[in-house]
Amino acid sequence: MKVANGSGKRKRAVARATVREGKGVVRINSILLSNYNPKLLRMRISEPLILAGDISKKVDINVNVYGGGISSQSEASRLAIARALVDYSKDKSLREKYLSYDRHLIVADIRHTEASKPNDSKPRAKRQKSYR
Secondary structure, X not given: OOEEEEEEEEOOXXXXXXXXXXXXXXXXXXXXHHHOOOHHHHHHHHHHHHHHHHHOOOEEEEEEEEOOOHHHHHHHHHHHHHHHHHHHHXXXXXXXXXXXXXXXXXXXXXXXXXXXXXXXXXXXXXXXOOOO
């Protein structure tokens, strides 16, 4: 049985996707993709599946995602699914299709929020200084 793994990160969220032969079932943290809410995030996660076409209907995908918020988790899941499908199919044209549609389906977005500075509550703006 052919199995492929893919991982994705976004901010603090980390997702691990496992692709194996099956009937086209997609689960995220044991929840079916059709039951995943909110709908916008469900649609974002399903983008690599739609672009893959018939390959995604022949495989079962299990995604384990933790950390971060719901939006970061969906982005990490999307990245992990796309990478795992490319690894499973060994198809260069699928990789090119993902890259031309949205580069972040294959390449991780490494941006993080800036850390707060010492003795200040914000990362950038400094406290106003009063002389009187």
